[in-house]
Amino acid sequence: MPVWQQVYEEINNPDFVLICAAQDTGGEAAAGPIFDAANPTYIQVIDPDHIISSAFNFVNVPSAAWIDEDGRIVRIDEGTYSKVHEFGEGEQKISFGNDVYTPALKDWVAKGADSTHVQTAATVAANIRKHSVEQLQADAAFRLGNLFRSHGFSEKADTYWEMARKLNPDSINFIRQNLTLTEEGSAGETFMRVMGEYASQGKDYYRPLDIDPSDMERSDIK
Numbered sequence: 001m002p003v004w005q006q007v008y009e010e011i012n013n014p015d016f017v018l019i020c021a022a023q024d025t026g027g028e029a030a031a032g033p034i035f036d037a038a039n040p041t042y043i044q045v046i047d048p049d050h051i052i053s054s055a056f057n058f059v060n061v062p063s064a065a066w067i068d069e070d071g072r073i074v075r076i077d078e079g080t081y082s083k084v085h086e087f088g089e090g091e092q093k094i095s096f097g098n099d100v101y102t103p104a105l106k107d108w109v110a111k112g113a114d115s116t117h118v119q120t121a122a123t124v125a126a127n128i129r130k131h132s133v134e135q136l137q138a139d140a141a142f143r144l145g146n147l148f149r150s151h152g153f154s155e156k157a158d159t160y161w162e163m164a165r166k167l168n169p170d171s172i173n174f175i176r177q178n179l180t181l182t183e184e185g186s187a188g189e190t191f192m193r194v195m196g197e198y199a200s201q202g203k204d205y206y207r208p209l210d211i212d213p214s215d216m217e218r219s220d221i222k
Contacts, residue, residue, distance in 0.1 A: 145157040
């Protein structure tokens with residue numbers, strides 16, 4: 001979040017609105033302190049039922065959609081990191097993220113519909129993962145589990161969360177949300193193992209960004 005605050009300040013355009021949604025069933029108690037610590041000046045919302053990911057069928061955060069002044073989605077992406085992040089040292093060093101998404105966003109804010117990064121309506125529609133019947137059932141089970149948990153019925157909540165995971169095993173959102181209830185949290189050893197399994201199988205849990213790095217070099221947007 002601090003990096004996105006920096007990006008927001010660099011863009012410094014009153015017509016650009018940045019909305020950050022925290023998907024956490026813990027609600028304000030879990031996400032509020034993170035927002036408070038980052039002290040962002042852009043809009044923050046809390047989405048305890050993962051409504052946004054359900055609507056766009058995002059499988060993990062961060063993911064994003066660009067919406068123009070007419071309310072049209074002009075680009076949709078997964079893995080929308082503000083920069084390359086690195087943790088650890090030596091063989092334990094882990095890096096993730098990318099350095100092309102932020103320049104592309106700046107280019108769009110500056111050029112609007114003339115930006116080369118604006119996607120056609122057909123591309124946007126194709127990039128929204130189609131919901132299977134099982135995925136829709138998974139979303140319903142997940143929300144029902146959240147309802148039970150909010151009323152103190154943890155056992156029933158766990159039953160419906162497990163149902164959601166079985167119905168939609170590719171949802172990293174479900175896996176990470178479940179991990180928030182453990183001591184290791186959503187980015188601990190279990191999540192790292194899941195990442196490793198995807199890498200070893202040659203799979204991407206994010207759809208690759210269709211942004212050509214050479215476009216960033218030619219862009220006059222800094």
